[in-house]
Amino acid sequence: MSSTNGNLLEIRELRTYFEMEGETVKAVDGISFQLKRGETLGIVGESGSGKSVTNLSIIRLIPRPPGRIVSGEIIFDGQDLLSLPESEVRKIRGRRIAMIFQDPMTSLNPFMKISRQLMEMTQLHLGYSANQAYEHAIKMLETVGIPDARARVDDYPHEFSGGMRQRVMIAMALSCQPELLIADEPTTALDVTIQAQILELIKQLKQDSGTSVILITHDLGVVAGMTDHLLVMYAGKVFEQASTSELFASPGNPYTKGLLRSVPDPLDEKQELYQIPGLPPDVAHLPPGCPFASRCERAEQICLEEYPPFVELTADHHSLCHFAGEVYAES
Amino acid sequence: MNDEKRDPSVNSDRSGSGLSSPGTKPGSPLKRPDPDSIHIGPEVAIGEADVRTAEAAEVRGTSLWQDAWKRLLRNKLAVFGLIVVAIVTMTSAAGPRVIKALTGYTPELIPTHDQRLMKSLPPFTGPDGEFSWTHPMGTDNAGRDQLARVLQGGQISLLVGIIATFVSLIIGVSYGAVAGYLGGRTDNFMMRLVDVLYSLPYVIVVIVLLSMFRSQTPFGQLVLLFIAIGSVSWLTMARIVRGQVLSLKNQEFVLAARATGVSTPRIIFRHIVPNTLGPVVVYATLTIPQIMLTEAFLSFLGFGAQAPLSSWGSLTSDGIQNIAIYPWQLIFPGVTMALTLFSLNFLGDGLRDALDPQMRKV
Numbered sequence: 248m249s250s251t252n253g254n255l256l257e258i259r260e261l262r263t264y265f266e267m268e269g270e271t272v273k274a275v276d277g278i279s280f281q282l283k284r285g286e287t288l289g290i291v292g293e294s295g296s297g298k299s300v301t302n303l304s305i306i307r308l309i310p311r312p313p314g315r316i317v318s319g320e321i322i323f324d325g326q327d328l329l330s331l332p333e334s335e336v337r338k339i340r341g342r343r344i345a346m347i348f349q350d351p352m353t354s355l356n357p358f359m360k361i362s363r364q365l366m367e368m369t370q371l372h373l374g375y376s377a378n379q380a381y382e383h384a385i386k387m388l389e390t391v392g393i394p395d396a397r398a399r400v401d402d403y404p405h406e407f408s409g410g411m412r413q414r415v416m417i418a419m420a421l422s423c424q425p426e427l428l429i430a431d432e433p434t435t436a437l438d439v440t441i442q443a444q445i446l447e448l449i450k451q452l453k454q455d456s457g458t459s460v461i462l463i464t465h466d467l468g469v470v471a472g473m474t475d476h477l478l479v480m481y482a483g484k485v486f487e488q489a490s491t492s493e494l495f496a497s498p499g500n501p502y503t504k505g506l507l508r509s510v511p512d513p514l515d516e517k518q519e520l521y522q523i524p525g526l527p528p529d530v531a532h533l534p535p536g537c538p539f540a541s542r543c544e545r546a547e548q549i550c551l552e553e554y555p556p557f558v559e560l561t562a563d564h565h566s567l568c569h570f571a572g573e574v575y576a577e578s
Numbered sequence: 579m580n581d582e583k584r585d586p587s588v589n590s591d592r593s594g595s596g597l598s599s600p601g602t603k604p605g606s607p608l609k610r611p612d613p614d615s616i617h618i619g620p621e622v623a624i625g626e627a628d629v630r631t632a633e634a635a636e637v638r639g640t641s642l643w644q645d646a647w648k649r650l651l652r653n654k655l656a657v658f659g660l661i662v663v664a665i666v667t668m669t670s671a672a673g674p675r676v677i678k679a680l681t682g683y684t685p686e687l688i689p690t691h692d693q694r695l696m697k698s699l700p701p702f703t704g705p706d707g708e709f710s711w712t713h714p715m716g717t718d719n720a721g722r723d724q725l726a727r728v729l730q731g732g733q734i735s736l737l738v739g740i741i742a743t744f745v746s747l748i749i750g751v752s753y754g755a756v757a758g759y760l761g762g763r764t765d766n767f768m769m770r771l772v773d774v775l776y777s778l779p780y781v782i783v784v785i786v787l788l789s790m791f792r793s794q795t796p797f798g799q800l801v802l803l804f805i806a807i808g809s810v811s812w813l814t815m816a817r818i819v820r821g822q823v824l825s826l827k828n829q830e831f832v833l834a835a836r837a838t839g840v841s842t843p844r845i846i847f848r849h850i851v852p853n854t855l856g857p858v859v860v861y862a863t864l865t866i867p868q869i870m871l872t873e874a875f876l877s878f879l880g881f882g883a884q885a886p887l888s889s890w891g892s893l894t895s896d897g898i899q900n901i902a903i904y905p906w907q908l909i910f911p912g913v914t915m916a917l918t919l920f921s922l923n924f925l926g927d928g929l930r931d932a933l934d935p936q937m938r939k940v
Contacts, residue, residue: 308836312762341838348837354830358852368838419838 254322255426255459256282256305261319263297263304266312270531274300274314276483282427282476287453287460289474289491291467291506293527297483298463302429305461306344307336324426342372345420349432351412355404361388361415362400368422387418391448410441414448421452428453429461434469446473467510471495479503482538483530485557489564499558499566499575501543537569545570649932656928662921666914670732677726718896718907727888728911734889735915738803739870739922743862745808746869750815751851751858757816758823759846769820772813780810781872788881800887803876807869818861822854856933864926867919874915890915 263275275297282288290298303309304316307328321328323344328336348354356364365384369375375383381400388396391414404412413433420428430449434442450473453460464470470477470491477494479487479502487500498504508521525542534540540550549569558571568574650656717724757768787806792799826832827850835849870890877891890911897908 306837308833337839337841339839340836341840346834346837348830348834350830354834356831356835356849356853358855359849367840371839416834419834 253283254281255284255286255324256461257320257322258301258305259320259322261301261304261321262317263300263309263314264317265314267531272531273483273533274530275304276530278319278480278483278485280478280485280488282459282461284426284459285457286476287462287474288476288478289470290461290463290478290480291465291470292480293465295527295530296480297530298465298480299431300483301480302346302431302461302463305429306340306346307333308340338372341368341420341425342423343425344427344429345423345425347413347416347420347428347430347433350436351409351416352436354416355412357404360401360403361407365400365415365419365422368419372423383422384418387422388415390421390452391415391418393418409437410444413437413441413445417445417448417452421456421458424456425458427459427461429463431463432465433462435464435466442469449473467506479506482528482533484538484567485565486539486568487564487566489560493561493564497575497578499560499564499571499578500568501545501570501574502539503566504574504578505542505544537567545574646929646932650928653928653931655924656932659921659924659928662917663925666732666918666921667736670729670736673726673729673732677723677729724907724910727893728890728914731888731890731893731911732914732918734800734887735870735873735891735918738800738807738873738889739866741804742808742811742869742873743865745804746812746815746865747858747862749809750812751819751854752847753812754816754819754821755823755846755851755854758820759827759842759850761824761827765820769817772816775810776813781875783810784872784876785879785881788876797887803873803881807872807876811865811869811872815858815861815865818857819851819854822857823850826850826853860926860930860933863929864923867922867926870915870922871919 258281259279261275261278262273265272265274278297278301280288290301292298300309300314305321305323305328307316309316316329319329323339328339331339355361362381362384365387366375366377366380369380369383370377385396385400388400393399393411393414399407404415407415417433428449433449434445437445446469449460449462452458460473462470462473474491477487477489477491478485479494479500481502487494487498487503489499494503495507498507502523505521505523509523511520512518523542528534528538528541534551536549536551536553537543537546537555540546543550547569553569555567555569555571557565557567559565560571560575564575566575650660718727753768753772757765784806787809788799788802791802823846832845832849835845840849873889874891874894877889878895880892880895893911894908894915897904897911901908
C-alpha cells in the first residue's frame with residue numbers, strides 16, 4: 248500500500264458537528280487514530296461521547312441535515328473517503344467496510360427473508376447470480392454457527408432469537424470478506440451468555456479472515472480480551488489512547504482511571520462500587536477548559552481555565568490531561 | 579456437559595446467568611469462577627442452545643397473515659362482506675355468459691323478433707303477463723334483460739374500482755415513499771403540491787378532465803375514467819405512506835441496509851415500502867368502494883360508462899327517469915350497488931382491525 252505505512256485506516260482531526268436548533272453540537276471534535284491491518288481497536292466511552300458518530304462518519308452515514316463532517320481526513324487504504332463521490336463510497340460500504348449494529352432486533356428488515364437480506368450483499372458487490380448468492384448465504388450462516396442453516400435460511404427475522412439474529416448480522420457483514428469490520432456495541436442488547444458467544448465468534452472469525460475490527464462498547468470487560476489498542480472517548484474527544492494491556496495496567500488519565508475503578512470486582516463482595524460523580528457535559532456548551540474538569544477528582548484551577556494538552560507518555564500512549572505524566576507515574 | 583442441567587427452560591437459564599453475573603471483569607471476562615459459567619467449547623454450547631430455540635420456533639409458527647386471517651374470520655360483518663363481495667364478483671364475471679347460454683339474452687340484445695318484448699317487463703314476467711324465469715329483474719325500456727345489464731354493470735363498476743385504486747396505489751405509494759425518505763426540502767415541496775391538489779374539488783377536476791378529453795368509443799371513455807379517477811385519488815395514499823416512511827426510515831434496519839451499500843431507490847422500494855404494506859392494503863380496500871361510488875356518481879351525471887356499456891351508475895340514472903312506472907329499473911341496480919359498497923366497507927374495516935390490532939383499542 249502506497250503511503251499508508253501499514254495502516255488500513257487513518258483518521259486525522261475528524262470533526263463531525265450537528266446543527267440542532269441553532270446550536271452546534273460537537274459530537275466528534277478533532278479525533279485522530281490509526282488502525283493497522285489485522286488489528287482490533289476498541290473504542291470505549293460513556294453514552295454520547297461520540298463513539299458511534301465517529302464510526303458512522305467513517306462510512307459517511309451521518310444523517311445530514313442535521314449532521315455534517317466539518318473537517319478532517321478519513322484515509323482508508325490510501326484513499327480519503329471524505330473526498331470520494333457518494334457512488335464510490337457506496338461500493339466500499341459493505342464490500343470493504345462492514346458494520347454490525349447494536350440491536351439485532353431492529354437491524355434486520357422484518358419483511359424480508361434472511362436469505363434475501365444475505366443475498367443482497369453478494370449480488371450487489373460481488374455480482375453473484377441468485378444461485379451462487381443463495382449457496383453463499385447458507386455457507387455464511389454455517390460459518391457463524393447457525394445449525395441447520397439450509398432449512399433456516401428462508402425464515403424471517405422474527406423466527407430467530409436475539410443471539411441468532413446477531414449471528415445473522417455478522418454473517419451479513421462478513422459475506423463480502425470486508426477488510427474492516429465496525430462493530431457498534433454488538434453485544435449490548437444481548438444477555439451475558441450470548442454476549443460471550445458472540446464475542447468469541449467475532450474473535451475467531453477475525454483470526455480466520457484477518458479482518459481489522461473496530462469494536463465500540465461501553466463495557467470495559469468486553470474490550471479487555473478482544474482488542475489490541477484502545478481509545479477512550481469523552482465529550483467527542485480522545486482522552487486516552489494506548490495498547491490495551493498498557494491502558495489497563497497504567498492509565499494516564501483520571502477519566503480512564505475512574506472508568507476502570509467503576510468496574511465491579513466479582514471476588515470482592517463487600518467493596519462498594521465506585522462511580523464517577525456527575526454527568527457527561529452537554530457537548531453544545533463545552534467549557535473552555537477540560538470537559539471532564541467538573542467531575543475530575545484531581546482537577547485544579549488550570550483545568551477549568553485551559554484546554555489540556557495531548558501528552559505523549561510513551562510512543563504508543565497518549566493522554567489528554569494537564570497532569571497526564573503524574574497520573575501515569577502514579578499508576 | 580453442564581449444559582444438561584440448564585435444559586428445562588430457556589427462561590430460568592437466562593435469569594439465572596443474568597443474576598450470577600454482576601458485570602464482567604476486565605482482563606478475564608470468560609474465566610469467572612462460576613459453576614454455571616458460559617462455555618469452554620463454544621461450538622458445542624452454541625449448537626445446543628440454538629437447536630432448542632429452533633424447536634420452539636416450529637411450535638409457535640403462525641405468521642402475521644395467518645393471524646390477521648383468524649382475526650378477520652372472527653368479525654361477522656367482515657365475513658358477511660367477504661362473502662357478498664365474492665358472490666358479486668363471481669356472478670358479475672360469469673353472469674352475462676351464463677344468461678346468454680340459458681336465455682339467449684346479452685346485455686346489449688334488443689329483441690326485435692317479438693314486438694311485445696319492446697316494453698319494460700316487470701320481474702319474473704313473460705311477454706304475456708305470465709310467470710317466467712326469463713327476466714328475474716325484468717327488462718329495461720328497450721327490452722334488454724335487466725339482470726344481464728346489472729351483472730355487466732357490476733363488471734364495469736368493479737373494474738373501475740379496482741383499476742383506479744391500483745393506479746392510485748402505484749402513484750401514491752411511490753410519491754409518498756420518495757417524499758418521506760428524502761425528507762427536507764424535497765419532502766416539503768412534494769407534500770405542499772399534494773396539499774394544493776387536495777384543495778381542488780376533485781369531482782369537478784374529474785368532470786373537467788372527462789369533458790376535455792371526451793372519447794368517441796365507449797371503451798375509450800372507460801379508460802379515461804380510470805385515469806381521471808386514479809389520478810386524483812392518490813393523494814391520501816401518498817400522505818399515509820409518507821407518514822409510515824417517516825417513522826420507518828430512522829429504524830436501524832434502514833441504516834444497516836445503507837451501511838451495506840444499497841442504493842437509495844432500492845432502499846425505498848425493496849426495504850421500506852414492503853414494511854408499509856399493512857396500512858396500504860387497508861386503505862386500498864377502503865378506496866375501492868369510494869371510487870366505485872365516484873364512478874356511479876359520474877355515470878349518473880352522464881360522464882361515465884356510455885350505452886350500450888352499462889355501469890351501476892348509468893343503470894340507476896336510466897332507472898330514475900322511470901321510477902314511477904317501472905320502479906324495478908331503479909331498485910335492482912341500486913340495491914346491488916348499495917349492498918356491494920356496504921360489503922366492501924365492512925370488509926375494509928374488518929381488514930383494518932385484523933391487520934392492526936393496536937389501532938382498534940385507541
